Amino acid sequence: MAIEPVIFWVFSTILVLSAGAVVTVRNPVHAVIFLVLAFFTSAAIWILLEAEFLALALVLVYVGAVMVLFLFVVMMLDINVAPLREGFVRNLWVGIPVLAIVIYELWVVVGEKQFGLDKVAAPAGHAADYSNTKELGGILYTVYMYPFELAAVILLVAIVAAIALTLRRRPQTRYQDPAQQVLVKRGDRVRLVKMAAEKKQ
Amino acid sequence: MNFDIAEFMPALPEIFVLTMACIVLLVDVCLDQERRVITYVMTQATLVGAALLTVALHTGGRTVVFSGTFVSDPMGDVLKVFIYLVSAMALLYSRQYLIDRQLFKGEYFLLALFAVLGMMVLVSAHSLLTIYLGLELMSLSLYAMVAVDRDNEIATEAAMKYFVLGALASGMLLYGMSMIYGVTATLNLAEIAAYNADISGNEIVMVFGLAFVMVGLAFKLGAVPFHMWIPDVYHGAPTTVTLFIGTAPKIAAFAMLMRLLVEGLGGFYVQWHDMLVVLAVLSIVAGNVIAIAQTNIKRMLAYSTIAHVGFMLLGVLTGSEGGYAAAMFYIIVYALMAAGAFGMVVLLSRAGYEADRIEDFKGLNDRSPWYAFMMLILMLATAGVPPFLGFWAKLSVLQAVVEAGMLWLAVVAVLFSVVGAFYYLRIVKLMYFDKADDHTPITAGIDMRVTLSANGLAILGLGLFPGALMALCASALL
Incomplete structure (x- = not known):
């Protein structure tokens, strides 16, 4: 028996279970950790598809950077989950049929009938010297040059917007001005006062 | 792709705007608050320069460059020129308003x-990827613009709503796009159009993707039942930002609709036609009826926008060249009228006072007969009274709908336009037959007065001679 199906089923099971846990656990910090697990297992499935670069980027960027930031935010916000959970059981009666319909629809649309192996062939394997990173780099800066530049512009807008919305000079905030500090002369700080010597009484 | 100069030429307006935006960014950092006007002048100059470049590069032909991700065609050129025009007007109207509120x-x-720039990318998109990136570039900038007045709680709330719902809509759109990509294995719109779903039996997946794309599109256009964000955002945002959001992005959203549905998914006309019928009818009915109950003019104009979007969708759903041209004419006319109407709200506002209640227009004729006349033109045109421009827009859409044999749709549209005329005429009544509560003289810079008057007179003048603009739209789509 080949090892690939075993790997696939193991990681897929963990992925689905952890994705379910993200929305069902009570503690938001635990939810974030489950999301990390979901990302990590999907990265493993991508490696199985020979998309090594994307899998590593997912682990490094999402797990390593984005989710850690996310975790900080969730911890700092101190969300009170109790009000968010109100009416969970009451709305369950509506939620479950909707969920069932959505799952059925998804199964009809993206199920075996449309995307089975007879419809879409399994991707052919590559030789050992095949470099996924090189292939991506080859088209990213040529075929996808225009979208790549646009993505860069979007990041620039994000920087401008973030600075415009958060950098505010509040009049009451005290802050250091290095230029002023450097320009200070001795005379501004120290005052020499001549006093007559006092006598002991 | 080849990195030839010829490959870059069609995208020269985009490259110019991006370069200028970076230059403005660097120059602005070095400016004092007293000399901030330089940023303003450079921004306006960029829009003028981009317009000149677009006109100069206009060939009348269709060129696809950058490996099929960018298209330059007459429809794109015409829409882009109107986007520059309306944006320049929006910035011009906002200058004094921003200075008065320390937002300059x-x-x-x-x-x-x-x-x-995002709108330009969207208008010229020829791939699902560029459509999405252009949309995000436009939306991200707009979210931040709504929140630009940080100390205003309503504006911040509006920005949050806009951001969360906008992100949700983008997610829907992206999910639909991923379905289409999953079946066709291409992002290129021409290749998607060439894909024959009937043979491969993947039609159901394409329709599933189309439904999600439609939800995303309806969100961005603000068509009922995906319109909930429009009144709150229009009401909460600073009036000049509302003016900007309500005009140029609508033109870009029309382009997105044309690129996605007509160019990319034209083969699924039967399916998207039915979806558009539902969206259009609900928008026209809900927009016109709910607008009657509004006391805030920004909210009223927001519901009027929803009704107008419904009318524009009527033109697209006919699926004929004439219908597309009528819809394009409609959206351009709408953008010009909305710019004028919001411009009037900006004109009546002053430092520390927002003239955004309908009562603020009371007795405008006593305060300034000329601006009351301008508002009269704008309101009658928006209501669709002949001979103003708005009438021809409605007429051409209705003609296309009747020609397509959908008489009942035309009847519904006309009936609810008559209902809608009530709230436009109420403004006219307030201006001419009521006594003013507020006698503050209307002050505005010469630039604002001239442009606003030109805006109003253009609606009247183009209404008397609508042929040229209609012919322009018709020729752009051939």
Whole structure:
């Protein structure tokens, strides 16, 4: 028996279970950790598809950077989950049929009938010297040059917007001005006062 | 792709706007608050330059460059020129308003420039990827513009709503796109159009993707039942930002509709036709009826926008060249009328006072007969009274609908336009037959007065001679 199906089923099971846990656990910090697990297992499935670069980027960027930031935010916000959970059981009666319909629809649309192996062939394997990173780099800066530049512009807008919305000079905030500090002369700080010597009484 | 100069030429307006935006960003950092006007002038100059470039590069032909991700065609060129025009007007109207509220900052103009760039990308998109990136570039800039007045709680709330719902809509759109990509294995719109779903039996997946794309599109256009964000955002945002959001992005959203549905998914006309019928009818009915109950003119104009979007969708759903041209004519006319109407709200506002209640228009004729006349033109045109421009827009859409044999749709549209005429005429009544509560003289810079008057007179003048603009739209789509 080949090892690939075993790997696939193991990681897929963990992925689905952890994705379910993200929305069902009570503690938001635990939810974030489950999301990390979901990302990590999907990265493993991508490696199985020979998309090594994307899998590593997912682990490094999402797990390593984005989710850690996310975790900080969730911890700092101190969300009170109790009000968010109100009416969970009451709305369950509506939620479950909707969920069932959505799952059925998804199964009809993206199920075996449309995307089975007879419809879409399994991707052919590559030789050992095949470099996924090189292939991506080859088209990213040529075929996808225009979208790549646009993505860069979007990041620039994000920087401008973030600075415009958060950098505010509040009049009451005290802050250091290095230029002023450097320009200070001795005379501004120290005052020499001549006093007559006092006598002991 | 080849990195030839010829490959870059069609995208020269985009490259120019991006370069200028970066230059404005660097120049603005070095400016004092007293010399901030330089940023403003450079922004306006960029829009003028981009318009000149677009006109100069207009060939009348269709060129696809950058490996099929960018298209330059007459429809794109015409829409882009109107986007520059309306954006320049929006910035011009906002100058004094921003100075009065200590919002005259470089970021405002910079974000506006990036939003214009996003609209240009969207108009010229020829791939699902560029459509999405253009949309995000435009939307991100607009979210930040709504929140630009940080101390205003309503504006911040509006920005949050806009951001969360906008992100949700983008997610829907992206999910639909991923379905289409999953079946066709291409992002290129021409290749998607060439894909024959009937043979491969993947039709159901394509329709599933189409439904999600439609939800995303309806969200961005603000068509009922995906319109909930429009009144709150229009009401909460600073009036000049509302003016900007309500005009140029609508033209870009029309382009997105044309690129996605007509160019990419034209083969699924039967399916999207039915979806558009539902969206259009609900928008026209809900927009016109709910607008009657509004006491805030920004909210009223928001519901009027929803009704107008429904009318524009009527033109698209006919699926004929004439219908597309009528819809294009309609959206351009709408953008010009909305710019004028919001411009009037900006004109009546002053430092520390927002003239955004309907009562603020009371007795405008006593305060300033000329502006009352301008508002009269704008309101009658928006209501669709002949001979103003809005009438021809409605007429051409209705003609296309009747020609397509959908008489009942035309009847519904006309009936609810008559209902809608009530709330436009109420403004006219307030201006001419009521006594003013507020006698503050209307002050505005010469630039604002001239442009607003030109805006109003253009609606009247183009209404008397609508042939040229209609012919322009018709020729752009051939």
